[in-house]
Amino acid sequence: MTSDATLYDRDRKSVSALQKLRFFPLALRGGDGRYVIDDSDRRLLDLSGAWGAASLGYGHPAIRQSVDSALQSQAGASILSSTNAPAVMLAERLLQIVPGSGERRVWLGHSGSDANETVARAVVAATGRNRILAFTGAYHGGTQGSMAISGHSAQEGVAKSGGLTLVPYPNPYRPYEGDPNGNALLVHIETLLETSCPGEEVAAFFIEPIQADGGLIVPPAGFLRKLAKLCARYEILTVCDEVKVGLARPGKMNCFEWEDFTPDIVVLGKGLGGGLPISAVIGPAEIMNVTVSFSMQTLHGNPVCASAALAVLDTIQRENLITQAAETGDYLIKTFKSVQSGQPVIGDVRGRGLAIGIELVLNDAKTPATDLTRKVVYRAWELGAVFYYVGMQSNVLELTPPLTLTREEADKGTEIILRSIEDAIAGNVSDEAVAEFTGW
Ligand SMILES: Cc1ncc(COP(=O)(O)O)c(C=O)c1O
Structure with missing residues (x-):
């Protein structure tokens, strides 16, 4: 079938919703290391690692x-x-x-x-x-x-x-x-x-x-x-x-x-x-x-x-990935904790190694920032990073990147996450943009 429709549109018309848990319209044509490549050739840093499954990233020679x-x-x-x-x-x-x-x-x-x-x-x-x-x-x-x-x-x-x-x-x-x-x-x-x-x-x-x-x-x-x-x-x-x-x-x-x-x-x-x-x-x-x-x-x-x-x-x-995961994870957790006081929406930062959660809340009473969280992951996708949210109130950003994530990639990811939070707070993501993406 040849058509002008995007891959994501074709997915909408051919693939069952029963197995979809979508946060933004991500359509992939490839992957390489810690990056996924979308159908417009954009390289996105994958901080989810396909929910942790892509432990070595994509296309690892081994x-x-x-x-x-x-x-x-x-x-x-x-x-x-x-x-x-x-x-x-x-x-x-x-x-x-x-x-x-x-x-x-x-x-x-x-x-x-x-x-x-x-x-x-x-x-x-x-x-x-x-x-x-x-x-x-x-x-x-x-x-x-x-x-x-x-x-x-x-x-x-x-x-x-x-x-x-x-x-x-x-x-x-x-x-x-x-x-x-x-x-x-x-x-x-x-x-x-x-x-x-x-x-x-x-x-x-x-x-x-x-x-x-x-x-x-x-x-x-x-x-x-x-x-x-x-x-x-x-x-x-x-x-x-x-x-x-x-x-x-x-x-x-x-x-x-x-x-x-x-x-x-x-x-x-x-x-x-x-x-x-x-x-x-x-x-x-x-x-x-x-x-x-x-x-x-x-x-x-x-x-x-x-x-x-x-x-x-x-x-x-x-490749000594146990140590790498421990060190990169520690680094990420410390970085996010260090910016917490300047960004009160970050209620809690926690994790071990490269299993990291950032809980977003609206106030000191820890009211879950559910709507904001939805917009943060969407904005991050626009800015070039992929990660999702978890939690019974859908307000925890989850980072489970490939174990091979480098320090430079961790820095890049952090920058995108923090900017996404700021942009979502500033109202740069519309309700219409995320309406289709109910996540969970
Ligand atoms: C802790 C845990 N156990 C089991 C599962 C189910 O794994 P799968 O989706 O590969 O069947 C998941 C999936 O998210 C999980 O996080």
């Missing part, structure tokens, strides 16, 4: 080479009825990278959603316990089973698992019962386990070590370690959903290392494939081997995607 080599003589397409070397090597590597004790096994999937759904089913099947605990604001996926154990406002109205109990996430900026250390919340959880949600009936507690889509919330130091201890008392499995904030992004290989506790089960996705679809669950053999043919999709364990993941893991080590 991924290209690894994928190309896997396709030269493709070892099947799946792990269901045969095995293949990239999938096995990936499982072996993940067992080394993710700490844990005893016999463990790795399950390979396509997405964070199918991985969390698999865990939610497997822990119930293996323990015979029907209850699951998770946090309000948690986003564990977009399939029925992963939504059923999530607590994000974007999924309001979706059927929840009958055994699900949600508890508030420890948020030092908006603390539960005024206690920024989270101790009041721990007491609340312990009370639940002794009363309406008996601990001995709970199979697992799903934990995001930083609550990402709920607002890039960093829990107070020590909270997760204490929570894990509480869970252990009732033999409740801790499931750490590292899909968005794991694998070097937080300035450590695993985000839970910040908290010095070892979860029973770890879920990886997004950045694992560096832009190709692959996810993984690492957990105790008695859970991961509870039965056969329990959670499988035809292309699970695909050797091409597994090869991409191996290239990502190699590159994280070879």
